[in-house]
Amino acid sequence: MRHLAPPAAASSHVCAPHAVVASLLLLPLLALLAQATAADEGAPTVVAIEIAGNQYLQRETLLYYVTSKVGDPYDERQLRADFRRLWDTGFLDDLQVESFDETGGGKRVRFKVTERKRIQIVDYRGSKELTTSTIEEALKKNDAQIKIDTFYDPAKARKVEAMIKEMLAQKGRPFGSVKHEAKNIGGSGQQLSFVIDEGPKAKVHEIAFDGNTVFSDDKLRGRMKKVKQPGFFNLSWLGGKTTYTEDKWLGGEEDPRGDRGRLEDFYLDNGYVTARVGQPKITYTDGKSGWFKKKPVKLMKLEIPVTEGEQYRMGEMKFEGLTVLKEDFVRGYFKMVPGSVYNDSKFKKAYEKLRDVYGSLGYFQWTGSTQRKPDPEKKVVDITVKMEEDKQYFVGQIKFTGNDSTxxxxxxxxxxxxxxxxxxTEALKMSIKRINQLGYFKAMEGAPDIRPSELADNKVDVTxxxxEQNRNQFTFGGGVSGLEGTFINASFSxxxxxxxxxxFQVYLQTGKRSKNYSLSVSEPYFLDRPITAGFDLFKRxxxxxxxxxxxxxxxDSTGVSLVSGFMVGKWSRAFL
Known part of the structure; x- marks a missing residue:
């Protein structure tokens, strides 16, 4: 064992005060360095590193996070750091580090682990409104799906609970509840179950408006399409219209405006440009519903606040950002004259038509918006139509995908x-119709893929x-006829x-009394021109x-007939 030797003689000279202080501060540091050096020189060597208790995690996976290696000096500080790295992986429920003395002075290190349990089963119980596939599709869409063979995460499970509860509310069950249970199965598996209590169904029983004087409650209720008060003639019993959800009221992906937007549009179309529709106040009462077996339900009363304001008439209309088209030409699309009652629907129709006009000129990213400036004293509203014309675009490359045989x-x-x-864009719409008219492919319902082209900044590639759908037909048959006797036939077209x-069509028929053969070919674009040319060879x-x-x-007859035709307009052909 190595020891530090004492000094040979004591010195009696006087030191400066600041030197004494520096010496006192350095003494602990020098002592630690001396201890560390002595420890490294006399420390035993790590002769083995073991992993114990692992079932599914590979030994190599766990050792990846251990920096201590066989042959290194035994260092407890380094082992504590290895412990922390292993624990921070999140793979383990328990972790212990053990060391054993070996013959010859070495150290054997063992990391004793208890793996976290992995989810083996995920199920959803107790709901008739929501199926397992419906829940899993919604979770997948929102990137919240709980996957098999992953670790149980309480925070993620609570997020799934909240999403299922929201789905119940969308189905008209706002009083539903969801809780999850994690149960151990097997040695290291878990079953995660979401127990759903749907609660009573909530149905709209009454819709009332507060603050409306110009239009009656019945008139306003008639403008609502997604949420309706019970009644036979308003078809509220179709499509779950007696259930209220935020998406139905405020709008969602399928219905951006919602019933609130439709009410505000109704007021705008009648000149009430300052009208506002507020959030409904909802009150619940207990009730029962059902044709034969009455079930408990929560009856909802919606009280919708409305601020109507005054009716405004059309004032001055001006345009901003208009550079491509002349103002007189554009103004003709807005069927509004000064002094007439303001009608917002006429502006929307004008924007739809202008979108087609701009699109045909290459400005397919054009947008238009209305800025209203009401004058409360004169009861007129001045309009500024803002045009975002963007730049003119040209066609870069035209590509096709999915046509494996065509x-x-x-x-x-x-x-x-x-x-x-x-x-x-108008030519694009006609092109889609023409492709669908061919009948070679399934109908194209959406727009093609339009992306910026690499050829130029003002060009777009269209894909x-x-x-493909099958356009081939093969038939085979036979029979007996008093005129032709027995026969068999086959055809391909x-x-x-x-x-x-x-x-292309070929037809073969042969029998005891009759024989019939024909071959027909027709080309709709003869010599790459829209001219139909074809022939029909036959022998009977x-x-x-x-x-x-x-x-x-x-x-016995043998012959040939010729077929020809030409385009008549954009959608028809005439044949000779």
């Missing part, structure tokens, strides 16, 4: 746009995503032969037997 050429000839031309857009033979005084004979 050639690009067949689709491209139906497109009313060319690369390099102005991006015309038409199509999905397609309207998109080899993906070239051609019509039928034998009539002698009967009584009638002599038998055989009728």
């Amino acid at each position: 050639r690009d050429k067949v689709i491209r000839r139906e497109i009313y746009m060319n690369e390099g031309e102005v991006f015309n 038409f995503k199509v999905e 397609t309207t998109n032969f080899l993906g070239a857009g051609e019509t 033979k039928i034998t009539y037997y002698s009967y009584g005084n009638t002599a038998g004979y055989t009728q």
Whole structure:
């Protein structure tokens, strides 16, 4: 064992005060360094590092977080750091570090672990309104799905509880409750169950308005489409319209305006530009509902506050941001004259028409908005129509995806746009109709994929995503006829032969008395022009037997017929 030696003789010289203080401060540090050096020199060596208690986690995975290695000096400070790193992984419920003396002076280190249990089963119980698939789809959409073979996270489970409760409210059950239970199964598994108590159904029993004097309650209730007061003639019994949700009132993805927006639009369309519709006050009373078996329900009364204000008439209308079109031309789309009652719906219709006009000129990102400035004294409202025209766009590249068998050429000839031309939204709409009219693909319901082009800042690439559908038909049959006797026949026809857009048909029939063969081919774009050209080859033979005084004979015919046609307008063809 190594010891530190004492000084040989004591010195009697006097030191300066600041030197004494510095020496006193350095003494503890020097002592620690001396101890650490002595410890490193005399520390035993780590001869083995073990992992004990792991079931599913690989030994190598756990050792990845351990910096102590076999052959290193035994260092408890480093082991404490390894302990912290392992614990911070979140893989473990319990962790212990043990060390054992080995023969020869070495140290054997053991990390004794207890793994966290993993979720093996997730189930949802107690709800008739919400199915398991409905819940899982909603959780997946909101990135809150609890996956199998993951660790149980109470915070995430509580988030799922809140989402299921919100889904119950959307179904008209705001008094529902959800709680989760985690139960151990097997050695290291857990079953996570969400127990759902739907609570009583909440139904709208009465809708009343507060503050309305111009329009009656019945008139305002008639403007609401998603939430209705019970009644037979208003069809409230269809589609769950007697349930109230925030999405139905304020609007959601499928219905952006909601019933509140529809009420405000109704007032705007009648000149009440300062009208406001507030949040309903909801009161509940106990009741029962049902045709045969009465069930407890919560009856809702909605009291909707309304501030109508005064009716305004049209004042001055001016335009901002208008550079592409002339003001006189644009003004003609707004069917409003000074002095008439303000009607917001006329502005919306004008914007729809102007969107088509701008779109046909390449300004497909144009937007228009209305800025209203009411004058309470004159009861008129001045309008500023703001135009966000953006820049003019041109067609970059036109691409097609999903046409595995149909050639690009067949689709491209139906497109009313060319690369390099102005991006015309009206031509785009007609192109979609033309592609759907072919019948080769499933109907395209949405718009194609439009992305900025790499060719230029003012160009966009258009990708038409199509999905092939089978246009081939094969038939096989047979029968007996008094005229033709016994026969069998087979046919094959397609309207998109080899993906070239051609019509092809072959028909074969043979029997004891008759034979019939035909081959038909038709090309809708002969020589790459919208001209239909085709032919029909046929050979027919039928034998009539002698009967009584009638002599038998055989009728044999062979020939060809030609077909031609041309476009009539954009959607029809005439044939000769």
